Amino acid sequence: MxxxxxxxxxxxxxxxxxxxxxxxxxxxxxxxxxxxxxxxxxxxxxxxxxxxxxxxxxxxxxxxxxxxxxxxxxxxxxxxxxxxxxxxxxxxxxxxxxxxxxxxxxxxxxxxxxxxxxxxxxxxxGAQPVLPESFFFSVRLDHGRPASNPPAVAFDPRSVEVKRLRHMYQIGLLGFLREENSTASLKLMLRAMARLDSLLANDERGRLCWIAAAALEAQVDGQLLPRKTRKVLFSRLDRELKQLLLSASYEAPRNLLKELLYLVVLADSRGARATQVREIFSLLPLPFTDHLLEESYQRLAGPGQAVMRSLSSAIRDELSGLKDQLDLIERGTVSADGLSHLHAVLGKMAKTLGMVGLSSAGNALQAQLPVVTGWIDQAPIEPGQLLKLADAVLYVESMVASLDHDARYDSRSSEAKPGDEATSFANHQLNEARIVVIDEALGGLALAKRSITAYLESNGEKLNLANVPFSLQAVRGGLWFLDQPRAAVLVGACADYIEKQMLETQQMPSEQMLETLADALTSLEYYLEGGAVLRPETSPSVLDLAAESVRALGLSVAA
Missing domain, CATH: 1.20.120.160 (HPT domain)
Structure with missing residues (x-):
């Protein structure tokens, strides 16, 4: 070279x-x-x-x-x-x-x-098969999975638990394919794969789950992009899981293992699984990262999301200046030149917004141009007109946020016709409040999962769980506020299990039951983090998965 x-x-x-x-x-x-x-x-x-x-x-x-x-x-x-x-x-x-x-x-x-x-x-x-991402990557594939403690029960591919874990992987995969909060989806897939790896333990078939869990961990930790090739790879992994469960003599395809190992080395993750795999396969760091590759692709082929983010920042700066102008108008201290400048900025921004696909926002500003023209021509500035212009500016500000691709807020849902900007902005503010509640609920679920892990590692020290039931009940209340009664019931069931089976009893639940409880919390976390509260039609079966885990704990919940 x-x-x-x-x-x-x-x-x-x-x-x-x-x-x-x-x-x-x-x-x-x-x-x-x-x-x-x-x-x-x-x-x-x-x-x-x-x-x-x-x-x-x-x-x-x-x-x-x-x-x-x-x-x-x-x-x-x-x-x-x-x-x-x-x-x-x-x-x-x-x-x-x-x-x-x-x-x-x-x-x-x-x-x-x-x-x-x-x-x-x-x-x-030319109708030829494409080359994989790992085409220029070399690695020896004959290293085995290190020995680990055998599972408490023999692996049964037909068991309810195994079916539930594969269902968990498929739900996460669907979210990843749709790019509906890829990080949350990948975490759900990682959870399922890591659990399958622990169930297979020293079974030779578990080697695929071990490497796949490391690749998923690397995809999350390294914030690797959701490229089409990776969507195909993780979809193929689901098909291979089916074959793995059908045959005790299953052996993973070598090209699949190579693709998964390439993700591990590309991310250079410091996660426990990825680090172990890197050491065993002697994977050396690559001279580039996924994001450096993407930047270089864009230099070779043209502008990408970075340009849109820069444009979003520039528009927000212009909006800040517009709000200052409106403040001067309200105080009655704006000059004729200032009004002319306001008209020019509104017209320019309306065109820019139309070019980047925010036509509703552009139309909102375009509709205000005749009003500002009247002001320039010495027409009186009516308070109602000024208020409508302010509503339009606030509406545009909320729409511009979509250029940053926030997965939990879809700007299309609040597109407004000229004159309806105030209602749309109010809806946007309500969505923002809902997101704050969701973030608090996610914090409560994350606290519960960390506490359960500490409880397990400390061999049943109940102090680790002292605040968990209260925290989960707070999450439950937030879900009722968000009009999510089924999710609230499931969170409440988890809180009851921790209270009655972990705090009020002397005997510590089995590791399998604690893992099942963590599965339920992980599914609920995905439901929240994946945007299902704001767009419930995107994840119809996530709560079914959480309910399956809760029922596996021996609790009765409605179907």
């Missing part, structure tokens, strides 16, 4: 010139599809680019150039609209290749992983 980076500077000018010529020929061919000589000239230039990259040993860049060459060779003269996807992918790939080589030349380091999106876009356009 060092040789390739060093040699690039020697051939740089000629290589870039050849890439430019290939791009130009390809662009001309896209406009003149019957001119086969243009396509042939592009192919010849691409052959020279591929050969040069092979000579200087830039493996990733050579692979992309090879894919481009294969696709270009496959396109016939006179290609019709059915080839537009391939031609677009070719143009994009050449742009990415040039930008990548510029980055390599500037930073003196090759990162072939940056080229995988462009390579896979080409392969998809």
């Amino acid at each position: 060092v040789t390739g980076v060093t040699s690039l500077s020697v051939v740089r000018d000629e290589l870039f010139t050849t890439i430019d010529e290939a791009e130009l020929s390809l662009e001309q061919f896209i406009a003149e599809r019957d001119n086969g000589s243009l396509l042939q000239q592009a192919v010849e230039n691409l052959q020279q680019v591929r050969g040069t990259l092979k000579l200087i040993e830039l493996a990733g860049a050579e692979m992309l150039a090879q894919e481009v060459l294969q696709q270009a060779t496959d396109i016939p003269a006179g290609a019709g609209e059915e080839r537009d996807g391939q031609l677009s992918a070719l143009s994009n790939a050449l742009h990415v290749l040039r930008r990548y080589l510029e980055i390599v030349d500037a930073h003196r380091q090759e990162v072939p992983e940056l080229l995988l999106p462009a390579i896979n876009e080409l392969r998809q356009a």
